[in-house]
Amino acid sequence: MTDAVANEADSPQLRFASLLDQHRGIVLKVAHGYCRDPEDRRDLLQDISVQAWRAFPAFEPSRSRFSTWLYRIALNVAISQVRRVHLRQQHHDSLDDEAIAALPDPVAREPGETDAGIRALYAVIDRLDPLNRALMLLYLDERSQREIAEILGITESNVATKLHRLRQRIREELAPPATPRTP
Template sequence: MEIAAPMQDSTRQEFGELLERHRGIVFKVAYSYCHHPDDRADLAQEIATQLWRAFPGYDASRASFSTWMYRIALNVAISQLRSNRHRQQQSVPLDESLHDIPGDGGDHESDQHLRLLHRFIVRQDPLNRALLLLYLEDRSHREIADILGISEGNVATKISRLKQRIRNDMA
Protein backbone atom coordinates (compact mmCIF):
# COMPACT_ATOMS: atom_id res chain seq x y z
CA MET A 1 0.00 0.00 0.00
CA GLU A 2 1.41 3.33 -1.04
CA ILE A 3 1.27 6.19 1.44
CA ALA A 4 0.74 9.65 -0.03
CA ALA A 5 3.33 12.31 0.67
CA PRO A 6 2.19 15.02 3.10
CA MET A 7 0.46 17.94 1.42
CA GLN A 8 1.46 21.53 1.88
CA ASP A 9 -1.01 23.89 3.57
CA SER A 10 -1.94 25.62 0.30
CA THR A 11 -2.65 22.26 -1.35
CA ARG A 12 -4.75 21.20 1.64
CA GLN A 13 -6.73 24.40 1.43
CA GLU A 14 -7.25 23.99 -2.32
CA PHE A 15 -8.40 20.40 -1.84
CA GLY A 16 -10.76 21.42 0.96
CA GLU A 17 -12.32 24.17 -1.14
CA LEU A 18 -12.76 21.91 -4.17
CA LEU A 19 -14.22 19.12 -2.06
CA GLU A 20 -16.67 21.52 -0.41
CA ARG A 21 -17.70 23.02 -3.76
CA HIS A 22 -18.35 19.58 -5.28
CA ARG A 23 -19.43 17.63 -2.20
CA GLY A 24 -22.81 16.94 -3.75
CA ILE A 25 -21.09 14.46 -6.06
CA VAL A 26 -19.91 12.42 -3.06
CA PHE A 27 -23.39 12.34 -1.56
CA LYS A 28 -25.12 11.50 -4.86
CA VAL A 29 -22.81 8.58 -5.47
CA ALA A 30 -23.13 7.36 -1.87
CA TYR A 31 -26.93 7.65 -2.04
CA SER A 32 -27.02 5.77 -5.34
CA TYR A 33 -24.95 2.85 -4.10
CA CYS A 34 -26.04 2.50 -0.45
CA HIS A 35 -29.51 2.31 1.03
CA HIS A 36 -28.75 2.39 4.73
CA PRO A 37 -27.75 5.82 6.14
CA ASP A 38 -24.76 4.38 8.03
CA ASP A 39 -23.49 2.67 4.88
CA ARG A 40 -23.92 5.92 2.91
CA ALA A 41 -21.90 7.80 5.53
CA ASP A 42 -19.17 5.15 5.44
CA LEU A 43 -19.02 5.24 1.64
CA ALA A 44 -18.92 9.06 1.59
CA GLN A 45 -16.03 8.96 4.07
CA GLU A 46 -14.17 6.35 2.00
CA ILE A 47 -14.69 8.42 -1.17
CA ALA A 48 -13.33 11.53 0.56
CA THR A 49 -10.34 9.55 1.83
CA GLN A 50 -9.54 8.21 -1.64
CA LEU A 51 -9.94 11.68 -3.16
CA TRP A 52 -7.49 13.02 -0.57
CA ARG A 53 -4.98 10.28 -1.38
CA ALA A 54 -5.30 10.81 -5.13
CA PHE A 55 -5.33 14.62 -5.09
CA PRO A 56 -1.55 15.08 -5.45
CA GLY A 57 -1.85 13.35 -8.84
CA TYR A 58 -4.81 15.43 -10.03
CA ASP A 59 -4.00 17.19 -13.31
CA ALA A 60 -6.45 19.99 -14.18
CA SER A 61 -5.21 20.00 -17.77
CA ARG A 62 -6.50 16.44 -18.29
CA ALA A 63 -9.96 16.67 -16.68
CA SER A 64 -12.17 19.01 -14.73
CA PHE A 65 -12.20 18.46 -10.99
CA SER A 66 -15.80 17.22 -11.08
CA THR A 67 -15.01 14.67 -13.81
CA TRP A 68 -11.96 13.46 -11.88
CA MET A 69 -14.00 13.38 -8.67
CA TYR A 70 -16.82 11.37 -10.27
CA ARG A 71 -14.33 8.88 -11.67
CA ILE A 72 -12.83 8.24 -8.24
CA ALA A 73 -16.15 8.30 -6.38
CA LEU A 74 -17.75 5.79 -8.74
CA ASN A 75 -14.71 3.52 -8.68
CA VAL A 76 -14.73 3.53 -4.86
CA ALA A 77 -18.49 2.87 -4.77
CA ILE A 78 -18.33 0.05 -7.30
CA SER A 79 -15.33 -1.52 -5.54
CA GLN A 80 -17.10 -1.35 -2.20
CA LEU A 81 -20.27 -2.79 -3.72
CA ARG A 82 -18.32 -5.72 -5.16
CA SER A 83 -16.49 -6.41 -1.90
CA ASN A 84 -19.73 -6.24 0.11
CA ARG A 85 -21.79 -8.29 -2.33
CA HIS A 86 -21.17 -11.47 -0.37
CA ARG A 87 -22.43 -9.84 2.84
CA GLN A 88 -26.15 -9.58 2.17
CA GLN A 89 -26.92 -8.52 5.75
CA GLN A 90 -25.82 -4.97 4.85
CA SER A 91 -28.51 -4.53 2.24
CA VAL A 92 -31.88 -3.09 3.11
CA PRO A 93 -35.01 -4.33 1.35
CA LEU A 94 -36.09 -1.78 -1.24
CA ASP A 95 -39.50 -1.17 0.35
CA GLU A 96 -37.83 -0.12 3.62
CA SER A 97 -35.51 2.30 1.85
CA LEU A 98 -38.24 4.08 -0.10
CA HIS A 99 -39.08 6.41 2.77
CA ASP A 100 -35.65 8.00 2.25
CA ILE A 101 -36.48 9.10 -1.29
CA PRO A 102 -36.88 12.86 -1.34
CA GLY A 103 -40.15 14.34 -2.49
CA ASP A 104 -41.73 17.67 -1.81
CA GLY A 105 -44.97 16.01 -0.77
CA GLY A 106 -46.91 18.40 -3.00
CA ASP A 107 -47.33 16.22 -6.07
CA HIS A 108 -48.20 12.60 -5.36
CA GLU A 109 -47.82 11.59 -9.01
CA SER A 110 -44.31 13.09 -9.22
CA ASP A 111 -43.35 11.39 -5.96
CA GLN A 112 -44.64 8.09 -7.34
CA HIS A 113 -42.61 8.52 -10.55
CA LEU A 114 -39.54 9.31 -8.44
CA ARG A 115 -40.08 6.12 -6.43
CA LEU A 116 -40.47 4.06 -9.61
CA LEU A 117 -37.32 5.58 -11.09
CA HIS A 118 -35.43 4.89 -7.86
CA ARG A 119 -36.59 1.25 -7.92
CA PHE A 120 -35.38 0.95 -11.49
CA ILE A 121 -31.99 2.52 -10.70
CA VAL A 122 -31.21 0.37 -7.65
CA ARG A 123 -31.93 -2.80 -9.67
CA GLN A 124 -29.22 -1.92 -12.20
CA ASP A 125 -25.69 -3.27 -12.26
CA PRO A 126 -23.00 -0.81 -11.10
CA LEU A 127 -22.10 0.44 -14.59
CA ASN A 128 -25.70 1.15 -15.59
CA ARG A 129 -26.35 2.76 -12.22
CA ALA A 130 -23.36 5.04 -12.78
CA LEU A 131 -24.54 5.83 -16.32
CA LEU A 132 -27.99 6.81 -15.04
CA LEU A 133 -26.56 8.90 -12.22
CA LEU A 134 -24.34 10.86 -14.61
CA TYR A 135 -27.08 11.16 -17.24
CA LEU A 136 -29.52 12.52 -14.65
CA GLU A 137 -26.81 15.02 -13.69
CA ASP A 138 -26.95 16.32 -17.29
CA ARG A 139 -23.36 15.27 -17.98
CA SER A 140 -22.40 15.15 -21.65
CA HIS A 141 -21.75 11.83 -23.35
CA ARG A 142 -18.09 12.85 -23.64
CA GLU A 143 -17.82 13.52 -19.91
CA ILE A 144 -19.64 10.29 -19.02
CA ALA A 145 -17.28 8.40 -21.33
CA ASP A 146 -14.25 10.04 -19.68
CA ILE A 147 -15.51 9.26 -16.19
CA LEU A 148 -16.42 5.64 -16.88
CA GLY A 149 -13.63 4.84 -19.32
CA ILE A 150 -15.90 3.77 -22.17
CA SER A 151 -16.49 5.23 -25.64
CA GLU A 152 -19.01 7.98 -26.36
CA GLY A 153 -20.80 5.64 -28.72
CA ASN A 154 -21.09 3.04 -25.99
CA VAL A 155 -22.49 5.70 -23.64
CA ALA A 156 -25.10 6.75 -26.20
CA THR A 157 -26.13 3.15 -26.88
CA LYS A 158 -26.37 2.21 -23.21
CA ILE A 159 -28.34 5.35 -22.33
CA SER A 160 -30.74 4.74 -25.21
CA ARG A 161 -31.30 1.16 -24.04
CA LEU A 162 -31.75 2.29 -20.43
CA LYS A 163 -34.31 4.91 -21.48
CA GLN A 164 -36.29 2.24 -23.32
CA ARG A 165 -36.13 -0.09 -20.31
CA ILE A 166 -37.32 2.76 -18.06
CA ARG A 167 -40.25 3.46 -20.41
CA ASN A 168 -41.15 -0.23 -20.43
CA ASP A 169 -40.71 -0.57 -16.68
CA MET A 170 -42.79 2.49 -15.81
CA ALA A 171 -45.58 1.77 -18.33
Template sequence: MNHHQRQFEALLQEHRGIVFKVANVYAHGREDRNDLAQEIAAQLWRSFPGFDATRAKFSTWMYRVALNVAISHVRRSRREERLEPLDAAHLELPGEADVSQPDERLAALYAFIGQLDPLNRALILLYLEDRSYGEIAQVLGISETNVATKIGRIKQKLRGQIAAAAITGA
Protein backbone atom coordinates in the same frame (compact mmCIF):
# COMPACT_ATOMS: atom_id res chain seq x y z
CA MET B 1 -2.34 23.72 6.60
CA ASN B 2 -0.44 23.90 3.31
CA HIS B 3 -1.64 25.24 -0.05
CA HIS B 4 -2.24 21.71 -1.42
CA GLN B 5 -4.54 20.84 1.47
CA ARG B 6 -6.43 24.17 1.29
CA GLN B 7 -6.93 23.71 -2.46
CA PHE B 8 -8.28 20.19 -1.95
CA GLU B 9 -10.65 21.25 0.83
CA ALA B 10 -12.01 24.14 -1.25
CA LEU B 11 -12.62 21.89 -4.27
CA LEU B 12 -14.18 19.16 -2.12
CA GLN B 13 -16.49 21.69 -0.48
CA GLU B 14 -17.48 23.15 -3.86
CA HIS B 15 -18.34 19.73 -5.29
CA ARG B 16 -19.40 17.84 -2.16
CA GLY B 17 -22.83 17.14 -3.66
CA ILE B 18 -21.15 14.61 -5.95
CA VAL B 19 -19.98 12.58 -2.94
CA PHE B 20 -23.47 12.50 -1.43
CA LYS B 21 -25.20 11.68 -4.73
CA VAL B 22 -22.90 8.75 -5.38
CA ALA B 23 -23.16 7.51 -1.77
CA ASN B 24 -26.97 7.73 -1.90
CA VAL B 25 -27.19 5.69 -5.08
CA TYR B 26 -24.69 2.99 -4.08
CA ALA B 27 -25.22 2.52 -0.33
CA HIS B 28 -28.18 1.59 1.80
CA GLY B 29 -29.06 2.90 5.21
CA ARG B 30 -27.87 6.16 6.72
CA GLU B 31 -24.82 4.62 8.41
CA ASP B 32 -23.73 2.80 5.25
CA ARG B 33 -24.16 6.00 3.18
CA ASN B 34 -22.13 8.02 5.68
CA ASP B 35 -19.39 5.36 5.71
CA LEU B 36 -19.27 5.35 1.90
CA ALA B 37 -19.17 9.16 1.75
CA GLN B 38 -16.21 9.14 4.18
CA GLU B 39 -14.49 6.39 2.18
CA ILE B 40 -14.94 8.43 -1.02
CA ALA B 41 -13.57 11.60 0.62
CA ALA B 42 -10.56 9.70 1.95
CA GLN B 43 -9.81 8.21 -1.46
CA LEU B 44 -10.19 11.62 -3.10
CA TRP B 45 -7.56 12.98 -0.70
CA ARG B 46 -5.20 10.05 -1.36
CA SER B 47 -5.67 10.46 -5.12
CA PHE B 48 -5.51 14.27 -5.22
CA PRO B 49 -1.74 14.45 -5.85
CA GLY B 50 -2.40 12.67 -9.17
CA PHE B 51 -5.17 15.06 -10.26
CA ASP B 52 -4.19 16.92 -13.43
CA ALA B 53 -6.40 19.93 -14.18
CA THR B 54 -5.06 20.01 -17.75
CA ARG B 55 -6.55 16.56 -18.46
CA ALA B 56 -9.96 16.76 -16.75
CA LYS B 57 -12.25 19.06 -14.83
CA PHE B 58 -12.17 18.47 -11.09
CA SER B 59 -15.81 17.36 -11.06
CA THR B 60 -15.15 14.79 -13.80
CA TRP B 61 -12.13 13.42 -11.95
CA MET B 62 -14.11 13.45 -8.70
CA TYR B 63 -16.95 11.43 -10.23
CA ARG B 64 -14.47 8.87 -11.55
CA VAL B 65 -12.85 8.38 -8.13
CA ALA B 66 -16.21 8.39 -6.28
CA LEU B 67 -17.78 5.86 -8.65
CA ASN B 68 -14.76 3.56 -8.46
CA VAL B 69 -14.94 3.60 -4.66
CA ALA B 70 -18.72 3.07 -4.75
CA ILE B 71 -18.53 0.16 -7.19
CA SER B 72 -15.89 -1.49 -4.98
CA HIS B 73 -18.21 -0.88 -2.03
CA VAL B 74 -21.08 -2.63 -3.86
CA ARG B 75 -18.86 -5.61 -4.63
CA ARG B 76 -17.83 -5.88 -0.97
CA SER B 77 -21.46 -5.55 0.11
CA ARG B 78 -22.52 -8.34 -2.26
CA ARG B 79 -19.89 -10.60 -0.79
CA GLU B 80 -21.26 -9.76 2.62
CA GLU B 81 -24.83 -10.26 1.32
CA ARG B 82 -26.09 -7.01 2.81
CA LEU B 83 -27.67 -5.50 -0.32
CA GLU B 84 -31.26 -4.34 -0.34
CA PRO B 85 -33.25 -2.72 -3.19
CA LEU B 86 -32.79 1.02 -3.63
CA ASP B 87 -35.93 2.97 -2.77
CA ALA B 88 -36.94 6.53 -1.98
CA ALA B 89 -35.56 6.23 1.58
CA HIS B 90 -32.07 5.84 0.12
CA LEU B 91 -32.29 9.26 -1.51
CA GLU B 92 -32.32 11.23 1.71
CA LEU B 93 -29.28 13.47 1.88
CA PRO B 94 -27.73 14.09 5.30
CA GLY B 95 -29.26 17.21 6.78
CA GLU B 96 -32.24 17.29 4.44
CA ALA B 97 -35.76 17.28 5.83
CA ASP B 98 -37.69 14.05 5.41
CA VAL B 99 -40.37 14.13 2.75
CA SER B 100 -43.56 12.60 4.13
CA GLN B 101 -44.92 11.54 0.72
CA PRO B 102 -42.23 11.23 -1.93
CA ASP B 103 -43.34 11.61 -5.53
CA GLU B 104 -44.30 8.11 -6.71
CA ARG B 105 -42.72 8.61 -10.13
CA LEU B 106 -39.41 9.62 -8.57
CA ALA B 107 -39.54 6.64 -6.22
CA ALA B 108 -40.26 4.34 -9.18
CA LEU B 109 -37.36 5.84 -11.14
CA TYR B 110 -34.93 5.26 -8.27
CA ALA B 111 -36.27 1.74 -7.75
CA PHE B 112 -35.54 1.13 -11.44
CA ILE B 113 -32.04 2.63 -11.09
CA GLY B 114 -31.43 0.38 -8.09
CA GLN B 115 -32.01 -2.67 -10.29
CA LEU B 116 -29.24 -1.68 -12.71
CA ASP B 117 -25.75 -3.11 -12.52
CA PRO B 118 -23.14 -0.76 -10.99
CA LEU B 119 -21.80 0.55 -14.34
CA ASN B 120 -25.26 1.37 -15.71
CA ARG B 121 -26.22 2.89 -12.35
CA ALA B 122 -23.19 5.20 -12.64
CA LEU B 123 -24.06 5.99 -16.25
CA ILE B 124 -27.65 6.96 -15.49
CA LEU B 125 -26.60 8.98 -12.42
CA LEU B 126 -24.29 11.05 -14.61
CA TYR B 127 -26.95 11.32 -17.33
CA LEU B 128 -29.50 12.61 -14.81
CA GLU B 129 -26.88 15.16 -13.72
CA ASP B 130 -27.00 16.54 -17.31
CA ARG B 131 -23.39 15.53 -17.93
CA SER B 132 -22.42 15.42 -21.60
CA TYR B 133 -21.86 12.07 -23.29
CA GLY B 134 -18.19 13.08 -23.60
CA GLU B 135 -17.87 13.69 -19.87
CA ILE B 136 -19.76 10.49 -19.02
CA ALA B 137 -17.42 8.58 -21.34
CA GLN B 138 -14.39 10.17 -19.68
CA VAL B 139 -15.62 9.39 -16.16
CA LEU B 140 -16.53 5.78 -16.95
CA GLY B 141 -13.67 5.05 -19.34
CA ILE B 142 -15.91 3.99 -22.23
CA SER B 143 -16.56 5.52 -25.66
CA GLU B 144 -19.21 8.17 -26.31
CA THR B 145 -20.89 5.75 -28.72
CA ASN B 146 -21.07 3.16 -25.94
CA VAL B 147 -22.55 5.81 -23.61
CA ALA B 148 -25.24 6.67 -26.18
CA THR B 149 -26.03 3.00 -26.79
CA LYS B 150 -26.27 2.16 -23.09
CA ILE B 151 -28.45 5.20 -22.34
CA GLY B 152 -30.75 4.26 -25.21
CA ARG B 153 -31.07 0.71 -23.86
CA ILE B 154 -31.74 1.93 -20.33
CA LYS B 155 -34.45 4.33 -21.57
CA GLN B 156 -36.02 1.54 -23.65
CA LYS B 157 -36.03 -0.80 -20.66
CA LEU B 158 -37.59 1.92 -18.46
CA ARG B 159 -40.28 2.64 -21.07
CA GLY B 160 -41.06 -1.09 -21.15
CA GLN B 161 -41.43 -1.21 -17.38
CA ILE B 162 -43.65 1.88 -17.39
CA ALA B 163 -45.84 0.39 -20.13
CA ALA B 164 -46.08 -2.93 -18.27
CA ALA B 165 -47.03 -1.13 -15.04
CA ALA B 166 -49.73 0.85 -16.90
CA ILE B 167 -51.20 -2.31 -18.39
CA THR B 168 -51.27 -4.20 -15.08
CA GLY B 169 -52.31 -1.14 -13.09
CA ALA B 170 -49.37 -1.61 -10.75
Protein backbone atom coordinates in the same frame (compact mmCIF):
# COMPACT_ATOMS: atom_id res chain seq x y z
CA MET C 1 -0.10 39.28 1.61
CA THR C 2 1.96 37.78 4.43
CA ASP C 3 4.05 34.65 3.95
CA ALA C 4 1.75 32.70 6.30
CA VAL C 5 -1.33 33.62 4.27
CA ALA C 6 0.44 32.82 0.98
CA ASN C 7 1.60 29.44 2.32
CA GLU C 8 -1.94 28.60 3.45
CA ALA C 9 -3.33 29.47 0.02
CA ASP C 10 -0.77 27.15 -1.60
CA SER C 11 -1.37 24.32 0.86
CA PRO C 12 -2.53 21.13 -0.88
CA GLN C 13 -4.78 20.37 2.10
CA LEU C 14 -6.57 23.69 1.82
CA ARG C 15 -6.84 23.49 -1.98
CA PHE C 16 -8.27 19.97 -1.71
CA ALA C 17 -10.70 20.94 1.06
CA SER C 18 -11.89 23.95 -0.95
CA LEU C 19 -12.37 21.93 -4.16
CA LEU C 20 -14.10 19.09 -2.33
CA ASP C 21 -16.42 21.58 -0.64
CA GLN C 22 -17.25 23.23 -3.99
CA HIS C 23 -18.08 19.84 -5.54
CA ARG C 24 -19.58 18.05 -2.54
CA GLY C 25 -22.83 17.62 -4.47
CA ILE C 26 -21.10 15.08 -6.71
CA VAL C 27 -20.04 12.98 -3.74
CA LEU C 28 -23.48 13.25 -2.14
CA LYS C 29 -25.26 12.22 -5.37
CA VAL C 30 -23.04 9.20 -5.87
CA ALA C 31 -23.34 8.14 -2.24
CA HIS C 32 -27.11 8.49 -2.36
CA GLY C 33 -27.26 6.61 -5.64
CA TYR C 34 -25.44 3.64 -4.17
CA CYS C 35 -26.52 3.59 -0.50
CA ARG C 36 -30.00 3.91 0.94
CA ASP C 37 -28.97 3.28 4.55
CA PRO C 38 -27.74 6.53 6.19
CA GLU C 39 -24.88 4.77 8.00
CA ASP C 40 -23.69 3.08 4.82
CA ARG C 41 -23.99 6.41 3.00
CA ARG C 42 -21.82 8.14 5.64
CA ASP C 43 -19.23 5.38 5.32
CA LEU C 44 -19.22 5.72 1.55
CA LEU C 45 -18.90 9.52 1.78
CA GLN C 46 -15.90 9.08 4.04
CA ASP C 47 -14.33 6.42 1.79
CA ILE C 48 -14.76 8.65 -1.27
CA SER C 49 -13.19 11.62 0.53
CA VAL C 50 -10.24 9.54 1.73
CA GLN C 51 -9.61 8.03 -1.71
CA ALA C 52 -9.90 11.45 -3.36
CA TRP C 53 -7.39 12.88 -0.86
CA ARG C 54 -4.98 10.00 -1.51
CA ALA C 55 -5.25 10.55 -5.26
CA PHE C 56 -5.14 14.37 -5.09
CA PRO C 57 -1.35 14.67 -5.58
CA ALA C 58 -1.78 13.01 -8.99
CA PHE C 59 -4.67 15.30 -10.04
CA GLU C 60 -3.67 17.32 -13.12
CA PRO C 61 -6.02 20.24 -13.86
CA SER C 62 -4.63 20.40 -17.40
CA ARG C 63 -5.92 16.86 -18.13
CA SER C 64 -9.44 17.06 -16.67
CA ARG C 65 -11.75 19.20 -14.61
CA PHE C 66 -11.86 18.52 -10.88
CA SER C 67 -15.54 17.57 -11.12
CA THR C 68 -14.80 14.90 -13.74
CA TRP C 69 -11.84 13.58 -11.74
CA LEU C 70 -13.92 13.50 -8.54
CA TYR C 71 -16.84 11.75 -10.28
CA ARG C 72 -14.48 9.04 -11.50
CA ILE C 73 -13.08 8.45 -8.02
CA ALA C 74 -16.50 8.57 -6.35
CA LEU C 75 -18.00 6.09 -8.80
CA ASN C 76 -15.04 3.73 -8.58
CA VAL C 77 -15.18 3.74 -4.77
CA ALA C 78 -18.97 3.23 -4.81
CA ILE C 79 -18.77 0.40 -7.34
CA SER C 80 -16.00 -1.27 -5.32
CA GLN C 81 -18.12 -1.02 -2.20
CA VAL C 82 -21.10 -2.56 -4.01
CA ARG C 83 -18.92 -5.43 -5.17
CA ARG C 84 -17.59 -6.02 -1.63
CA VAL C 85 -21.11 -6.04 -0.21
CA HIS C 86 -22.28 -8.35 -3.00
CA LEU C 87 -19.50 -10.80 -2.23
CA ARG C 88 -20.56 -10.81 1.42
CA GLN C 89 -24.21 -11.28 0.55
CA GLN C 90 -24.19 -13.98 -2.09
CA HIS C 91 -27.99 -14.11 -2.08
CA HIS C 92 -29.32 -10.58 -2.21
CA ASP C 93 -33.07 -10.20 -2.69
CA SER C 94 -34.53 -7.18 -4.41
CA LEU C 95 -36.43 -4.74 -2.30
CA ASP C 96 -40.11 -5.54 -2.20
CA ASP C 97 -42.76 -2.88 -2.74
CA GLU C 98 -43.30 -2.41 1.00
CA ALA C 99 -39.60 -1.78 1.62
CA ILE C 100 -39.41 0.62 -1.33
CA ALA C 101 -42.44 2.54 -0.02
CA ALA C 102 -40.66 2.91 3.32
CA LEU C 103 -37.62 4.58 1.71
CA PRO C 104 -37.43 8.34 2.14
CA ASP C 105 -37.97 10.21 -1.09
CA PRO C 106 -34.51 11.43 -2.13
CA VAL C 107 -35.91 14.55 -3.79
CA ALA C 108 -38.91 15.43 -1.63
CA ARG C 109 -39.89 19.05 -2.13
CA GLU C 110 -41.45 19.50 1.29
CA PRO C 111 -40.91 17.42 4.44
CA GLY C 112 -43.02 14.29 4.06
CA GLU C 113 -43.94 15.02 0.42
CA THR C 114 -43.18 12.10 -1.87
CA ASP C 115 -43.46 11.37 -5.54
CA ALA C 116 -44.28 7.76 -6.35
CA GLY C 117 -42.79 8.08 -9.83
CA ILE C 118 -39.43 9.18 -8.49
CA ARG C 119 -39.44 6.43 -5.86
CA ALA C 120 -40.20 3.91 -8.60
CA LEU C 121 -37.38 5.31 -10.76
CA TYR C 122 -34.91 4.99 -7.88
CA ALA C 123 -36.13 1.44 -7.26
CA VAL C 124 -35.36 0.55 -10.89
CA ILE C 125 -31.96 2.28 -10.66
CA ASP C 126 -31.20 0.35 -7.46
CA ARG C 127 -31.61 -2.91 -9.38
CA LEU C 128 -29.13 -1.94 -12.11
CA ASP C 129 -25.62 -3.37 -12.14
CA PRO C 130 -22.94 -0.93 -10.89
CA LEU C 131 -21.81 0.33 -14.32
CA ASN C 132 -25.35 0.96 -15.58
CA ARG C 133 -26.26 2.61 -12.27
CA ALA C 134 -23.29 4.95 -12.62
CA LEU C 135 -24.26 5.66 -16.22
CA MET C 136 -27.86 6.48 -15.26
CA LEU C 137 -26.83 8.68 -12.31
CA LEU C 138 -24.51 10.68 -14.54
CA TYR C 139 -27.26 10.98 -17.17
CA LEU C 140 -29.75 12.16 -14.53
CA ASP C 141 -27.14 14.67 -13.38
CA GLU C 142 -27.29 16.05 -16.96
CA ARG C 143 -23.69 15.22 -17.81
CA SER C 144 -22.83 15.21 -21.50
CA GLN C 145 -22.15 11.94 -23.29
CA ARG C 146 -18.56 13.05 -23.72
CA GLU C 147 -18.14 13.68 -19.99
CA ILE C 148 -19.87 10.40 -19.08
CA ALA C 149 -17.50 8.57 -21.44
CA GLU C 150 -14.51 10.28 -19.87
CA ILE C 151 -15.65 9.54 -16.32
CA LEU C 152 -16.50 5.89 -16.98
CA GLY C 153 -13.64 5.22 -19.39
CA ILE C 154 -15.85 4.06 -22.26
CA THR C 155 -16.48 5.49 -25.73
CA GLU C 156 -19.12 8.10 -26.44
CA SER C 157 -20.88 5.74 -28.85
CA ASN C 158 -20.96 3.09 -26.11
CA VAL C 159 -22.49 5.68 -23.76
CA ALA C 160 -25.15 6.54 -26.34
CA THR C 161 -26.00 2.89 -26.95
CA LYS C 162 -26.12 2.00 -23.25
CA LEU C 163 -28.22 5.07 -22.41
CA HIS C 164 -30.71 4.24 -25.18
CA ARG C 165 -31.08 0.69 -23.87
CA LEU C 166 -31.32 1.83 -20.25
CA ARG C 167 -33.99 4.43 -21.00
CA GLN C 168 -35.99 1.80 -22.90
CA ARG C 169 -35.61 -0.70 -20.05
CA ILE C 170 -36.67 1.87 -17.46
CA ARG C 171 -39.69 2.91 -19.56
CA GLU C 172 -40.74 -0.74 -19.79
CA GLU C 173 -40.28 -1.34 -16.07
CA LEU C 174 -42.18 1.82 -15.11
CA ALA C 175 -45.00 1.32 -17.62
CA PRO C 176 -48.31 0.33 -16.08
CA PRO C 177 -49.20 -3.29 -16.68
CA ALA C 178 -51.23 -3.84 -19.82
CA THR C 179 -54.84 -4.69 -19.21
CA PRO C 180 -56.00 -7.87 -20.95
CA ARG C 181 -58.39 -7.41 -23.85
CA THR C 182 -61.85 -8.80 -23.52
CA PRO C 183 -63.49 -10.14 -26.69
